Amino acid sequence: RPADDWWRSAVVYQVYPRSFADANGDGTGDVNGIRARLPYLADLGIDAIWISPWYPSPLLDGGYDVSDYRDINPEFGTLADADALIAEAHALGLRILIDLVPNHCSWEHPWFKAALAAGKGSPERDLFWFRDGKEGGLPPTNWPAAFGGGAWQQIDDGQWYLHLFDISQPDWNWDNPAVIEEFDAILRFWFDRGIDGFRIDVADSMAKDPALPDVPLHNGEPTREKYVGNPFYDQPGVHTIHQRWRAIADEYADTPQGPRVFVAEAWLSPAERLAQYVRSNELHSAFNFDVLQCAWDAKELRQVIDHTTENLWAVGAPATWVLSNHDTIRHRTRYGRDQRDALEGAGVVPTDLELGRRRARAAALLELALPGGAYVYQGDELALPEVEDLPEDVLDDPTWERSGHTVRGRDGCRVPIPWSGSEPPFGFGPGTDQPWLPQPADWSALTAETQANDPGSHLNLYKAALRIRRSHPALGEGRLTWDDETPAGVLSFTRDSFRCLVNLSDAPIPLPPHQQILLSSEPLTGNHLPVDATAWLQL
Numbered sequence: 245r246p247a248d249d250w251w252r253s254a255v256v257y258q259v260y261p262r263s264f265a266d267a268n269g270d271g272t273g274d275v276n277g278i279r280a281r282l283p284y285l286a287d288l289g290i291d292a293i294w295i296s297p298w299y300p301s302p303l304l305d306g307g308y309d310v311s312d313y314r315d316i317n318p319e320f321g322t323l324a325d326a327d328a329l330i331a332e333a334h335a336l337g338l339r340i341l342i343d344l345v346p347n348h349c350s351w352e353h354p355w356f357k358a359a360l361a362a363g364k365g366s367p368e369r370d371l372f373w374f375r376d377g378k379e380g381g382l383p384p385t386n387w388p389a390a391f392g393g394g395a396w397q398q399i400d401d402g403q404w405y406l407h408l409f410d411i412s413q414p415d416w417n418w419d420n421p422a423v424i425e426e427f428d429a430i431l432r433f434w435f436d437r438g439i440d441g442f443r444i445d446v447a448d449s450m451a452k453d454p455a456l457p458d459v460p461l462h463n464g465e466p467t468r469e470k471y472v473g474n475p476f477y478d479q480p481g482v483h484t485i486h487q488r489w490r491a492i493a494d495e496y497a498d499t500p501q502g503p504r505v506f507v508a509e510a511w512l513s514p515a516e517r518l519a520q521y522v523r524s525n526e527l528h529s530a531f532n533f534d535v536l537q538c539a540w541d542a543k544e545l546r547q548v549i550d551h552t553t554e555n556l557w558a559v560g561a562p563a564t565w566v567l568s569n570h571d572t573i574r575h576r577t578r579y580g581r582d583q584r585d586a587l588e589g590a591g592v593v594p595t596d597l598e599l600g601r602r603r604a605r606a607a608a609l610l611e612l613a614l615p616g617g618a619y620v621y622q623g624d625e626l627a628l629p630e631v632e633d634l635p636e637d638v639l640d641d642p643t644w645e646r647s648g649h650t651v652r653g654r655d656g657c658r659v660p661i662p663w664s665g666s667e668p669p670f671g672f673g674p675g676t677d678q679p680w681l682p683q684p685a686d687w688s689a690l691t692a693e694t695q696a697n698d699p700g701s702h703l704n705l706y707k708a709a710l711r712i713r714r715s716h717p718a719l720g721e722g723r724l725t726w727d728d729e730t731p732a733g734v735l736s737f738t739r740d741s742f743r744c745l746v747n748l749s750d751a752p753i754p755l756p757p758h759q760q761i762l763l764s765s766e767p768l769t770g771n772h773l774p775v776d777a778t779a780w781l782q783l
């Protein structure tokens with residue numbers, strides 16, 4: 245049986261099911277589409293797949309609004325399809341992580357519907373946060389919702405219910421034992437079906453301060469900062485829940501697959517706070533979004549990498565690196581322009597996609613050389629850019645609606661994958677119709693098929709890097725040592741007999757006389773590493 249600590253250095257590929265592959269040609273990705281592409285993922289060289297929510301849902305927040313935690317969305321397939329996917333993936337040596345959405349459910353969840361019908365003070369309502377409002381028709385608190393507006397929604401009988409995200413996503417009351425037991429059962433339901441682990445959605449928000457204090461104002465508006473003491477983020481109670489889940493995951497230690505694992509999504513800084521979630525009796529790992537939010541700058545990146553690893557290693561946890569996901573502007577686009585406003589979806593900003601492509605190649609080799617686990621979002625390996633000019637009538641992300649059509653939201657990083665062919669839907673599905681989000685016509689140069697046949701492609705760079713990472717003893721989990729006398733604007737670290745050199749300066753740098761393992765860009769005459777390029781060297 246493979247080692248139980250596989251997760252400490254695994255490369256995990258994120259599949260966004262709606263946009264990965266469409267087997268039945270209805271323009272929406274599905275489970276059988278993922279099954280058909282398992283050989284592609286195995287050949288890519290990853291260790292595991294994380295599948296974003298595939299549960300029954302009205303899809304008002306891309307599936308992060310779950311109406312049944314023990315089934316598959318009929319638009320995506322059936323439980324039988326899921327079982328087949330799990331078995332086929334395991335046969336290829338690929339592990340499967342799925343998404344757990346514990347903070348909230350969909351307003352179509354039967355328990356929420358029962359709560360609405362049951363009335364004030366009922367046990368059904370105590371599964372959620374129903375409260376009477378304040379004098380003058382004010383909500384119970386001034387808490388803001390993540391997608392815009394307030395976090396409380398009033399219903400006919402005058403009570404309000406809490407929704408930190410969309411109004412269609414009522415928050416569960418985690419002080420209620422019935423909620424705790426329900427999620428214990430949900431974990432066991434999927435672990436018993438062979439799932440290797442869960443990515444935990446908003447892992448820092450399930451516990452709320454029962455006093456329901458208002459949050460301070462910032463520029464006259466309720467702050468959205470996750471300040472220490474925030475009444476609905478990073479409350480001490482979340483750790484009790486995570487310790488309980490860890491114990492359940494460890495119950496599976498004697499099964500063929502071994503103990504199961506958890507990776508936390510918690511946009512929490514600094515790393516000291518995040519480290520509390522991955523102590524040995526809690527979750528296994530947590531995404532380190534600090535690098536994702538960091539500018540393309542050597543000094544800043546080094547500081548973030550040091551701060552992250554210091555705090556995580558201090559509690560015995562590995563770092564977990566990620567460059568993009570289904571909530572952020574794709575990093576090829578972010579790296580193609582000034583970083584700061586790149587993340588906030590501030591509409592179309594001038595972008596140099598060639599610069600972005602070079603930096604994305606360099607960043608891929610940096611991410612895969614750093615000690616710990618690494619996540620690859622579908623399309624990262626194809627250097628897909630953000631699609632920022634989607635027609636307004638196809639925008640699906642609740643942010644667009646909730647922001648009063650001022651913030652476009654996250655659809656631009658969720659456009660279906662171009663697999664083959666010269667025009668949409670580029671083999672995403674059979675047929676000729678555009679998928680649920682239209683693909684740009686010029687993506688013919690980015691298809692997996694085109695890139696597979698081009699030795700210098702982004703795809704083949706990922707394949708080479710993952711092949712080397714799998715076989716090179718110095719890579720994966722471990723430590724790193726920064727090399728001294730490194731010119732300004734250059735990152736250089738050593739791991740045993742391996743050195744990683746990243747040129748973020750504005751001039752080529754001489755490549756040291758070591759054997760070159762892999763370069764993200766062709767070396768320049770006189771053996772120089774170009775600007776915005778990374779070199780892997782054998783010492």
Ligand SMILES: O=C(CO[C@H]1O[C@H](CO)[C@@H](O)[C@H](O)[C@H]1O)[C@@H](O)[C@H](O)[C@H](O)CO
Nearest residue numbers: 305308345390409445446511570571572
């Ligand atoms: O905090 C979250 C949580 O995201 C998770 O939870 C959200 C609610 O379930 C869901 O919308 C997201 O897709 C899921 O990943 C995000 O809103 C994030 O801050 C933001 O998008 C960064 O740009």
Ligand SMILES: [Ca+2]
Nearest residue numbers: 266270272274
């Ligand atoms: Ca489909």
